[in-house]
Amino acid sequence: EAAVTQSPRNKVAVTGGKVTLSCNQTNNHNNMYWYRQDTGHGLRLIHYSYGAGSTEKGDIPDGYKASRPSQENFSLILELATPSQTSVYFCASGDRTGGDAETLYFGSGTRLTVL
Amino acid sequence: QQKVQQSPESLTVSEGAMASLNCTFSDRSSDNFRWYRQHSGKGLEVLVSIFSDGEKEEGSFTAHLNRASLHVFLHIREPQPSDSALYLCAVRGGDTNAYKVIFGKGTHLHVLP
Numbered sequence: 001e002a003a004v005t006q007s008p009r010n011k012v013a014v015t016g017g018k019v020t021l022s023c024n025q026t027n028n029h030n031n032m033y034w035y036r037q038d039t040g041h042g043l044r045l046i047h048y049s050y051g052a053g054s055t056e057k058g059d060i061p062d063g064y065k066a067s068r069p070s071q072e073n074f075s076l077i078l079e080l081a082t083p084s085q086t087s088v089y090f091c092a093s094g095d096r097t098g099g100d101a102e103t104l105y106f107g108s109g110t111r112l113t114v115l
Numbered sequence: 116q117q118k119v120q121q122s123p124e125s126l127t128v129s130e131g132a133m134a135s136l137n138c139t140f141s142d143r144s145s146d147n148f149r150w151y152r153q154h155s156g157k158g159l160e161v162l163v164s165i166f167s168d169g170e171k172e173e174g175s176f177t178a179h180l181n182r183a184s185l186h187v188f189l190h191i192r193e194p195q196p197s198d199s200a201l202y203l204c205a206v207r208g209g210d211t212n213a214y215k216v217i218f219g220k221g222t223h224l225h226v227l228p
Contacts, residue, residue, distance in 0.1 A: 004158075035218075042220035043203065058215070090158060103149065104205075104216065106158040 003027060006091050006107035013114050019078040021110050023091030031094045031102065032074040034058070034066060036087040037109075043090065049074055081114045088112075117142045119206050121219035129227050134191040136222045138204030143182055147207040150178055150189045153221070154200045162202075163189070194226045 003026045013019045025032065033048040045058030047066035055066040063085060065077040074093075078085055089110045094102035118141040128134045138148075147166055151159040163173040165180045165187065172178075179188040187206075191198060204219040 033216075040220065043218040045215060048215075092159075103161050103164060104159075106151075106160075108158045109156075 004091055004093050004105050004107040006089075006110050008110060009108065010111045011113070013078075013081045013112065015082060015114060017081050017114075019081050019085075019112065019114075021076040021078075021089055021091075021112070023074045023076075023107060024072050025074075025091075025093040025105070026072065027093065027095075027105070028071060029093035029095040029105075030071075032068065033092040033094070033104065034064075034074070034076045035090045035092065036060070037090060038087050046076065046089075081112075083114045086112060086114045117145065117206060117215075117217045119204060119217045119219040121202075121204050121222050123222060124220075125223040125225070127225040127227060128194060130195060131193050134194050134198075134224055134226070136189040136191075136202055136204075136224070138187045138189070138206075138219055139185050140187070140206045140217075141185065142206075143185060145182070145206050147216075148178065148180055148187045149205045150176065150187075151203040151205060152198075152200045153203060159203065191224075194224070196226045196228050199224055199226045 005024045007022045030051050034046045035043045049068040067075045091107045092104040094104040122137045149164045150162045153159045162176045163178045165171040165178040170179050175192045177190045201221045203221045207216045
């Protein structure tokens with residue numbers, strides 16, 4: 001079974017500070033995703049990646065950067081955190097297998113509070 | 116842009132009674148549908164995937180897809196209190212969303228003992 005690990009589980013940051021959320025997956029999936037989950041909005045895609053060295057903008061990329069230095073690791077970076085970025089962030093990995101479209105495997109989430 | 120909407124927002128059923136959740140999508144060319152479950156404070160776990168019209172069963176979960184009517188349903192047979200969670204519909208594909216997965220906002224299911 002896919003294993004996706006996020007760190008930290010909880011983070012409190014100050015407005016204007018830099019925040020890095022980390023994600024590690026151990027199943028050699030090509031694709032990785034960052035979502036945020038907010039009440040009333042559901043899950044929204046921030047950035048995604050097709051493999052090491054690639055990052056693509058999702059639906060709400062403003063204020064976020066992503067980095068995929070290796071197959072296993074995908075980071076989400078908030079250079080100048082704002083209170084509007086207070087949310088729960090989920091990382092997911094996935095890969096196409098057997099001709100079926102991919103299943104996403106999610107981490108347990110990071111709860112970020114920006115004061 | 117693909118729109119995915121779920122109803123009801125909240126559903127309460129008694130233990131053992133069938134629970135039915137609805138998901139509507141806007142792009143009829145979508146080809147990839149999944150139902151996920153999220154317990155409070157946890158990540159998402161996939162329950163059932165369906166790629167063609169008809170039904171797909173995984174344990175006590177059955178997905179029913181009707182692309183013509185733009186609906187995908189989730190039926191939960193004999194739910195238990197441990198099935199109380201947020202249920203999310205995820206849709207991918209379509210002319211303008213060939214790769215991205217779009218999630219609905221979810222249905223909160225409460226199963227009473």
